[in-house]
Amino acid sequence: MVGMVFLGGASKLLFMHTQTIMEVKDVSIPLVAELPRLERRLTVLKEQVELSELSSATRLGSQEERVRVFALPEKADLDRLLAFFEVLREILERNGQLAEMSSVEVGDSKVLADGANARPVSVGFVVHEDGLETVMLLMHLAGLLTVGDILSEEEITLIVDRVEQENPVAVTTLEQFFSVDILKYAQNSKLYEEQLKRSISSTSVINAFQNVLRASLLRDTKRYLGSDLGSVLERYKLWPLQFMRTEHVEVEQGGAEGWYRLNIGLQIYSRSQD
Amino acid sequence: MFETHTNKQKASHLLGDIIHRAAFPFVLFSAVLLGLLLLSWYLLLPRFTHVEVGGTMRDIHTMKTYREELIEQIAEVEGKRNGFLLPVRDSLYTVLKEEKTQTLDFLSLRRVLLQAADTLLPDTKNVVGIRTVSYDVQEGVVELVGRIQNVGPRSMTVLAQFVEALEDLSVVASIEHSRYTREEDQNSDFYSPFTLRLLLP
Numbered sequence: 001m002v003g004m005v006f007l008g009g010a011s012k013l014l015f016m017h018t019q020t021i022m023e024v025k026d027v028s029i030p031l032v033a034e035l036p037r038l039e040r041r042l043t044v045l046k047e048q049v050e051l052s053e054l055s056s057a058t059r060l061g062s063q064e065e066r067v068r069v070f071a072l073p074e075k076a077d078l079d080r081l082l083a084f085f086e087v088l089r090e091i092l093e094r095n096g097q098l099a100e101m102s103s104v105e106v107g108d109s110k111v112l113a114d115g116a117n118a119r120p121v122s123v124g125f126v127v128h129e130d131g132l133e134t135v136m137l138l139m140h141l142a143g144l145l146t147v148g149d150i151l152s153e154e155e156i157t158l159i160v161d162r163v164e165q166e167n168p169v170a171v172t173t174l175e176q177f178f179s180v181d182i183l184k185y186a187q188n189s190k191l192y193e194e195q196l197k198r199s200i201s202s203t204s205v206i207n208a209f210q211n212v213l214r215a216s217l218l219r220d221t222k223r224y225l226g227s228d229l230g231s232v233l234e235r236y237k238l239w240p241l242q243f244m245r246t247e248h249v250e251v252e253q254g255g256a257e258g259w260y261r262l263n264i265g266l267q268i269y270s271r272s273q274d
Numbered sequence: 275m276f277e278t279h280t281n282k283q284k285a286s287h288l289l290g291d292i293i294h295r296a297a298f299p300f301v302l303f304s305a306v307l308l309g310l311l312l313l314s315w316y317l318l319l320p321r322f323t324h325v326e327v328g329g330t331m332r333d334i335h336t337m338k339t340y341r342e343e344l345i346e347q348i349a350e351v352e353g354k355r356n357g358f359l360l361p362v363r364d365s366l367y368t369v370l371k372e373e374k375t376q377t378l379d380f381l382s383l384r385r386v387l388l389q390a391a392d393t394l395l396p397d398t399k400n401v402v403g404i405r406t407v408s409y410d411v412q413e414g415v416v417e418l419v420g421r422i423q424n425v426g427p428r429s430m431t432v433l434a435q436f437v438e439a440l441e442d443l444s445v446v447a448s449i450e451h452s453r454y455t456r457e458e459d460q461n462s463d464f465y466s467p468f469t470l471r472l473l474l475p
Binding site: 002003004005006007009010013014016017020021023024027028031032034035036038039041042045046048049052053064067068071072114115116133136137139140143144148149152153156160171174175178217220243245246247248249250251252253269271 | 297300301303304305307308311312314315319322323325327328334337338340341344345347348351352354355356358359364366367369370371373374375379380381382384403404405406407408409410411412
């Protein structure tokens with residue numbers, strides 16, 4: 001009886017030995033290969049966060065301030081809004097891209113569910129194709145501050161993943177690129193792009209970066225804000241614009257080739273009731 | 275009969291003797307085997323199955339737990355790192371910005387639609403004459419008003435091709451259109467007017 005018990009115990013142990021050896025082959029060996037990689041990734045990420053914390057203290061504060069003063073002020077700044085449309089009209093007319101602009105109609109404000117305040121604005125133009133693109137680009141950029149704000153989440157993820165694979169430390173330079181002011185970028189795009197490319201040596205990563213620049217709204221931003229329009233907006237301190245969202249757009253073919261009647265309905269946002 | 279009974283008794287005595295005599299060696303053998311396997315389990319096997327990872331010797335179960343912990347930490351630090359990529363943390367701004375960037379901008383949308391129109395019949399110019407494009411951002415609806423022209427009597431066929439080309443676009447979820455007609459203008463040229471409502475994803 002006692003012998004049978006001992007033999008039963010020995011059989012169980014033998015079975016456990018076999019299982020353990022099989023687990024070593026199927027599970028341990030792949031884990032041993034994977035764990036150092038995960039540890040390295042965690043170390044790299046922690047280093048990136050430390051570097052970012054050091055460099056972003058000033059940057060964060062000033063960006064937050066720009067949001068509060070310009071993009072989402074306490075109240076809708078109608079003077080600034082109207083000044084912007086006046087400057088826009090002047091520049092587009094000077095460049096032969098605008099024939100006519102309607103009056104700017106501003107409606108009553110309403111409080112939204114998220115606590116923001118919104119006022120409807122509508123305006124119409126008779127514009128050439130370039131003028132139409134300029135106006136619509138500015139409506140989309142209104143309220144956005146940095147290069148990173150223009151890019152989509154997919155575009156940012158693509159660039160970050162590629163740069164991180166090639167040189168994890170270069171992600172800090174990428175952060176700096178994303179935090180460049182839109183107008184500054186439009187006026188000096190080569191400077192900022194070259195700064196980033198210097199921290200990347202891989203041709204494939206640079207190509208991926210160039211593709212994103214070409215395909216995204218950054219290309220239009222460089223083209224239209226990099227011109228005299230950007231300089232004038234800067235001179236009259238009309239940039240950054242207050243946050244605006246397009247609600248509806250209508251483009252109708254004009255009488256002449258390449259000319260259009262453009263009507264836009266927007267909402268302009270502020271933090272609290274006017 | 276008496277002999278058979280005696281033989282059976284003798285056989286059962288023999289079996290009993292064998293078992294009795296083998297009992298002690300059997301117990302001894304089982305105990306030694308059990309002892310050796312226990313020693314192997316606690317002393318020998320760990321030397322071959324424990325691995326040093328992160329400065330600590332780990333068996334397979336602690337390695338699995340360590341892997342899960344690493345993955346969790348990586349996700350947390352990655353989230354923190356991504357927060358620095360787009361530096362503004364103002365919550366209202368972030369919400370409004372996300373709403374804006376998640377909606378396709380009119381400039382990009384119009385370009386995609388015009389390209390679909392321009393490339394419909396590359397050998398023929400000005401086939402799709404779009405008179406009006408209107409975009410209701412809240413509803414996610416684009417309305418195209420125009421006509422198919424310069425293709426003679428097959429204008430309705432080309433209109434159907436245009437609708438198909440628009441349906442194939444990733445920016446278009448579905449199209450509402452019911453009327454296919456062919457008309458003649460004052461120069462006796464055929465054309466097919468359309469009003470298409472494109473529903474965006």
